[in-house]
Amino acid sequence: MRPLTEEETRALFEKLAKYIGENIQLLVDRPDGSYCFRLHKDRVYYVSERILKVATSIPGDKLVALGTCFGKFTKTQKFRLHVTALDYLAPYAKYKVWVKPGAEQSFLYGNHVLKSGLGRITENTAQYQGVVVYSMADVPLGFGVTAKSTQDCRKVDPMAIVVFHQADVGEYVRHEETLT
Amino acid sequence: MAALCLEELLARAEQREAEPHRSVAVQKELELEFDLGNLLALDRNPPPSVPRAQRESRLRSLARDNTQLLVAQLWGLPAGRAEGATGPLVAQLPEPSYRLPREKPLPRPRPPTRWEQFARLKGIRRRKRTSLVWDEAAKQWRRRWGYERAGGDPARDWLIEVPAGADPHEDQFAKRLRDKREKVARNEFNRLRNIARGALPGRGLHPTGHQSRAELGRATQVARVSTASLGRFQPRLPKEPAAPPPRGGKKRHFQPLLGDLAAERSRQLELLRGLGSKKPPLDLTRAVNKQLREEDAQAAAGKGKKRGQRGKRGRQRPGGGKGPAGGKGKKGGAPRRRQQQRPAGRKRS
Numbered sequence: 001m002r003p004l005t006e007e008e009t010r011a012l013f014e015k016l017a018k019y020i021g022e023n024i025q026l027l028v029d030r031p032d033g034s035y036c037f038r039l040h041k042d043r044v045y046y047v048s049e050r051i052l053k054v055a056t057s058i059p060g061d062k063l064v065a066l067g068t069c070f071g072k073f074t075k076t077q078k079f080r081l082h083v084t085a086l087d088y089l090a091p092y093a094k095y096k097v098w099v100k101p102g103a104e105q106s107f108l109y110g111n112h113v114l115k116s117g118l119g120r121i122t123e124n125t126a127q128y129q130g131v132v133v134y135s136m137a138d139v140p141l142g143f144g145v146t147a148k149s150t151q152d153c154r155k156v157d158p159m160a161i162v163v164f165h166q167a168d169v170g171e172y173v174r175h176e177e178t179l180t
Numbered sequence: 181m182a183a184l185c186l187e188e189l190l191a192r193a194e195q196r197e198a199e200p201h202r203s204v205a206v207q208k209e210l211e212l213e214f215d216l217g218n219l220l221a222l223d224r225n226p227p228p229s230v231p232r233a234q235r236e237s238r239l240r241s242l243a244r245d246n247t248q249l250l251v252a253q254l255w256g257l258p259a260g261r262a263e264g265a266t267g268p269l270v271a272q273l274p275e276p277s278y279r280l281p282r283e284k285p286l287p288r289p290r291p292p293t294r295w296e297q298f299a300r301l302k303g304i305r306r307r308k309r310t311s312l313v314w315d316e317a318a319k320q321w322r323r324r325w326g327y328e329r330a331g332g333d334p335a336r337d338w339l340i341e342v343p344a345g346a347d348p349h350e351d352q353f354a355k356r357l358r359d360k361r362e363k364v365a366r367n368e369f370n371r372l373r374n375i376a377r378g379a380l381p382g383r384g385l386h387p388t389g390h391q392s393r394a395e396l397g398r399a400t401q402v403a404r405v406s407t408a409s410l411g412r413f414q415p416r417l418p419k420e421p422a423a424p425p426p427r428g429g430k431k432r433h434f435q436p437l438l439g440d441l442a443a444e445r446s447r448q449l450e451l452l453r454g455l456g457s458k459k460p461p462l463d464l465t466r467a468v469n470k471q472l473r474e475e476d477a478q479a480a481a482g483k484g485k486k487r488g489q490r491g492k493r494g495r496q497r498p499g500g501g502k503g504p505a506g507g508k509g510k511k512g513g514a515p516r517r518r519q520q521q522r523p524a525g526r527k528r529s
Contacts, residue, residue: 001437002434002435003434003435003436003437003439003444005434006451009451010451010455013451013455014455017455022452024452024455025449025452028445028448028449028452029449034441034442036441036444036445037448038216038437048302049441052438053438054439056437056438071267124464124466124469124470126463126465127360127465127470149417149465149469150469151469151472151473151476161305
């Protein structure tokens with residue numbers, strides 16, 4: 001376990017900024033306590049200082065996880081967000097997509113969101129913008145990347161993909177063994 | 181005194197007035213030769229003999245006069261305006277007639293081949309042979325070598341006599357083919373050897389003729405570590421700096437796990453500020469989207485108006501049927517139109 005280097009921090013923040021923009025500041029500088037990012041086995045964890053201090057007493061090879069896993073660094077040093085980061089992305093998300101009740105299950109099974117399943121979308125969303133996907137009851141279901149801008153969404157046919165799937169809460173069941 | 185001053189002033193003024201005329205018109209004993217294509221003027225007049233002190237100024241004035249003549253010639257050329265009518269005046273130069281000397285040195289003569297050296301040593305002269313010879317069998321003049329050569333092409337013989345003393349089972353056709361190939365290969369080898377002999381010594385070895393100081397330094401650094409022990413036991417050169425060159429990469433160094441969390445936070449906030457400032461001030465896709473949205477809104481507004489008009493016409497017909505009553509019908513029409521437009525506007529918003 002170690003703090004992130006400068007490049008790693010930059011990669012993490014650039015990825016997070018796609019979803020929550022400048023709201024990363026609120027994650028870094030929290031009024032309710034001291035939180036930080038730590039790297040453990042190529043995974044980035046968002047940990048409070050209290051838990052971090054407790055975790056230092058555990059040997060590195062025995063430590064499975066601590067805090068909240070935000071994602072992992074690939075072997076080529078790119079950062080991948082995991083669905084476990086959803087709890088922190090959802091409240092600060094700048095761009096949101098609401099999915100109709102009929103299309104909820106399809107999205108939770110790992111499929112892209114089609115135009116027919118699109119309930120609402122934040123105005124002014126650009127193409128390839130990171131978005132958080134909500135159900136119509138405002139329950140965060142996962143996140144993805146828009147395939148079309150809000151403008152284009154109005155024109156495309158119902159079977160066109162509107163949001164590319166990236167992660168959804170169904171992974172808690174499907175990928176139970178790899179999520180930490 | 182005053183009169184003398186006045187005369188002097190007048191003389192000076194006259195001189196000043198005469199000067200420009202003299203400078204434009206230049207007198208020469210021998211006319212200059214011009215080559216306007218090269219912007220060249222040749223002055224064949226003998227140079228003036230003047231004392232050393234005035235030589236520089238006389239040469240300057242001579243150069244100025246000749247330039248004046250050249251420029252006067254240029255003004256006589258056909259001219260036009262560049263870039264349409266507004267551009268600068270451009271003269272059309274004739275083709276250059278004076279042959280300028282060659283820019284590059286003459287190519288070096290090809291070094292003699294090994295055979296040429298040998299032939300010179302032995303005094304062997306090249307004999308000129310005609311290319312055509314009389315072919316007795318075909319009764320016509322044929323080439324000495326090559327296609328349709330005189331006496332038939334030996335490579336196309338359908339029968340070869342086995343030479344005396346040769347192995348009777350040897351394939352003479354294959355042998356001839358092999359010999360030919362060997363001859364071609366040997367000739368090629370000799371050709372390449374002659375080229376290699378002709379090349380300057382050392383030219384093939386050093387791609388850069390003159391190595392700079394930095395290049396030499398790099399070469400010595402590479403040579404130093406190119407031993408079995410990676411240069412560990414390599415003695416230093418007399419003037420080589422004593423400091424060993426750095427080897428390998430920098431060691432990774434991480435911040436402590438539980439160091440100064442506040443400093444880490446401020447570092448990350450600083451990084452975030454940098455990330456924010458990198459964003460371009462104009463988001464092109466957003467701007468385009470905005471434009472599209474405005475166009476959509478305009479189109480929707482136009483459509484709504486059209487629909488309103490159509491609806492009005494449709495609804496006016498019963499009103500028109502009812503309305504020969506005149507003033508009353510007209511009065512009824514205007515408020516109705518307003519009513520029709522209002523719902524359309526509400527729909528738009």
